[in-house]
Amino acid sequence: MSMTTFNLPDLGEGLTEATLLSWLVAEGETVAVDQPIAEVETAKSAIEVPCPFEGTVATLHGEVGETLEVGKPLITVTTANDDANDTNGHAGALSYREEERAGTAVPAEEESSEGSGNVLIGYGTSESNGRRRRRRRERAAQPAPAVTAQKTAEPKQTKAPRVSSPLVRRLAREQGIDLSSLTGSGPGGLIMRADILAAAEPSNPTTEAAPAGADSHTGLPVRERVAVAGIRKAIATKLSQSRTEIPEATVWQDVDVTKLLQLRGDLKAAEGQAPSVLAFLSRFVVAGLWRYPELNSRIEDTGSGQEIIQLEGINLGFAAQTDTGLVVPVVREAHSRSARELNAEIRRLADAAREGKLTGKELSGGTFTVNNYGVFGSDGATPIINHPEAGILGIGRIIDRPWVVDGELAVRKVTTLTIAFDHRVCDGGAAGGFLNYVATCMENPGAALADL
The missing domain is CATH 2.40.50.100 (RNA polymerase II/Efflux pump adaptor protein, barrel-sandwich hybrid domain)
Known part of the structure; x- marks a missing residue:
């Protein structure tokens, strides 16, 4: 033994x-x-x-x-x-x-x-x-062994209440508050610092609560202090590393996606379902990365210098907002998937992200990222590259805008595509060529899909 x-x-x-x-x-x-x-x-x-x-x-x-x-x-x-x-x-x-x-x-x-x-x-x-x-x-x-009267029952295993940070747990211990007795006021019942302080207040309604401490910089009362921990800490570390290490540049282009929406409508009418705009965008991004492999790469330190590592396959990450923060699930071998297959995998990973069930493998290994910030009502943005990748492409909301078609003014469905890229791995020519290729596919999806 x-x-x-x-x-x-x-x-x-x-x-x-x-x-x-x-x-x-x-x-x-x-x-x-x-x-x-x-x-x-x-x-x-x-x-x-x-x-x-x-x-x-x-x-x-x-x-x-x-x-x-x-x-x-x-x-x-x-x-x-x-x-x-x-x-x-x-x-x-x-x-x-x-x-x-x-x-x-x-x-x-x-x-x-x-x-x-x-x-x-x-x-x-x-x-x-x-x-x-x-x-x-x-x-x-095997038959269950006889249980003697002296045997004590094993403790029942229960899940710990969800709290916003370890500091909240510490505060609860210091105040003698049982977390399992609280209902959190945060997203999904998340227990916040304010919940602990409210539970620690005297039950006598005539007793006034102690005033919150004043902010030393502005003199205003502090509503809440939240430690930068957990997923918030991970996001802060990742994005700070990206901004510190990657000299990025940004290029954008307005795109008429009227035909793409018509294609989705036809597919939905015929089959009852259709790939999402993000799935179509992902398919075109994958095709573009095959044509511009400089963007499917990363910079790696060798000890004596740096190397650009270009990758043969494509693991495509996509930004997903959850109740606890932003995560980037990764679609493995996205280059081998059709728009329908990409749509199914994106949905599966997004559901797992919202339920907090993503594995370490599903959250790592990406080579390029797409981000649909249009779902938040944004027309455009300057996305931050997901370190150590070389680029990220974002799409804004789709709105009706005046557009010239065959020399005539018309109302079309228009969006904005934006790419932020690592200027160390390529110059504006490659990034602009990639962006224009994806935009052309979005404008003429039928012809593009026929060649993919």
Whole structure:
């Protein structure tokens, strides 16, 4: 018998911490390889963390609601042997790329190992998942042991209430407030700092609440202080890095999309459904990137200089607004998908984003991004490049505007396309050529799709 400690793994995208939402196992319980042991919430989404070892839970390192650091102990398991462990008896935190590779091949000498190498659900060997299912069936077939009167019931695992930041949890502890008793005033019931302060006020209605502190810069009362944490911190870090490192330039073009809307209307009338404008735009963007590969690239430091890495395939990201902030899900191998297939995958990822169920893989690895800010009523914008990509293309709202058609003035459906690009990877000629190609496809979608 040996003790093996499994650390909170690398969750991808440079994330360094996660909030423990719930334990899915209890101390003294037997766990199987790849069995989910905890649910954690990162700045990106909620993730179930599986255990890569089989054994008995000895110690759970952390309390529900606590913020855990990547690489720090998560769970200690008593195992029959430590063949699957490293030389120090600890399961090291795998990087996201290692997690991806974990499911591609299993060395022959490791096929009988009790540790699968899994870190996040969906990565690892299929054989280990089969062993897990067999063990569950075997345990289910065994008669339940007699329960003595002295045995205590295992604690019921509950999910931690959703709060806007770890500082809110700390404030609740200091005020002696039970978070599970509160109904948050934020989006989706999110518990805010104001909710904690309101719960901490005396119940006597004649007692006046203490005045909020004044802002030192303006002298005005402070309505609320919200820590830059979680997804807000991740967004701030990413966009600051983009603005700091990438010398970007912006080009835009007005586009008549009357024919595109007519095409969508015809498809919907004939089939009951049609790809969204974003799906058509994504298909044309992918085609444009094949013609202008400079924009499907990134800058990489080599230690002695920099290289432009042009990529053969296209992983297309798209901006999605959720109740907790902006995320960029990624459509893998977008170059191999039709407009209908892109539409289906965009919808699936957008739904998962709103439910907070996106995986680390679905939120990383993009090579170019599209953004439909027209849904917010904006005509145009200067989008910030999603570092380390080389470009982002945005589309504004579609409105009726006067337009010259065949020498005559007409009312047409017009929008504005904007591209922000990394001026290090290409010049305005390539960016303008790419933008004009996408605009031409949007104006004449039938002819464009016939060639794709």
